[in-house]
Amino acid sequence: MSTTEAAEATDQHDAHDHPTPRQYVNIAVVLAVLTALEVSTYFFDFGVIAIPLLVVLMIVKFIYVAGWFMHLKFDSPIFSRMMYGGLTLALVLYALTITVILLDQAPTL
DSSP: OOHHHHHHHHHHHHHHHSOOHHHHHHHHHHHHHHHHHHHHHHHSOOGGGHHHHHHHHHHHHHHHIIIIISOTTTSOHHHHHHHHHHHHHHHHHHHHHHHHHHHHHSOOO
């Protein structure tokens, strides 16, 4: 492949890889709404669903930010696997911590 062919392929590849400003604004609005919902959990009593709701919102926001603003959606899949692998490990660690805390608080027989 010649240098000009490589440059043209790169230009065509880059043209499809970057979101438009409108897409960035739409994602920012979605993230703002999700953040407002997260903040509302402090002011309103969501009961037992508060923590699971916050975890789900955290995951959704992570996927949006990593996918669009960090361009993982447009990069090599290895980067996405590494990022989502880290998210999975963090969730497993969180679940283990909650489990240990709940077992420690359980009444003994």
